[in-house]
Amino acid sequence: MTDAWLTPDPGETVAWEAHPRLMRAVPAILVSLALVATAVAGAVIVDRLALAVLLVAPLPGAYAYLRVVNTRFVLTNRALYRKTGILGLDVRTVELDRVQNSRSSQGILGTAFGYGTVTVDVAGGSDLRYFDIYDPDEVRADIERLAAGSNEVPGTLAQWREVREELRAIRRLLDGQPK
Secondary structure, eight states, X not given: OOXXXXXXXXXXXXXXXXXXXXXXXXXXXXXXXHHHHHHHHHHHHTOGGGGGGGGTTHHHHHHHHHHHHTOEEEEESSEEEEEEOSSSOEEEEEEGGGEEEEEEEOXXXXXXXXXXXXXXXXXXXXXXXXXXXEOHHHHHHHHHHHHHHTTOOOSOHHHHHHHHHHHHHHHHHHHHSOO
16 A cells, blocks of 8 residues: 555545566675675685675665665556655656556566556656556556546536536627727
8 A cells, every 4th residue: 555655635546556576676686696705705715804895795685675665656546656765755746637648568578477667658747657567558558548537527518508608698798898
């Protein structure tokens, strides 16, 4: 569920929420493991001071892991949200009525394992990306469906006819007045 960073407006409901796949952190974890192996081998072969590398060895893997678990993607019936940050907090919000287009993409591994990226084109702003998420085509379809529903005109046809008649009456009054 969402954390305190997202406070939905009344009537706003969460339709989808996720974070990037944990596999995104694997390359940095492998770097950390390589640093550990290098430190141990250096201590055995060269000098015990090489063990000092063990102090920094976990940092790349821990940083990558924290970046993944602290990134959240949320889709509500009114907006798209992306939260990132480990120590700080960066929240990007895009209202659904500003969505112009969306597309999903998957690489070879993404196609094989069912993950990819959804990119949303935003009117008057930079694109919003949901990266390394499972089922990107379904997420894109949800975004398009909700964005299409956000463009509904408020009110009934009868109410709009009343507004039209009122505007016509105002126009008749203004046309009859001297300039």
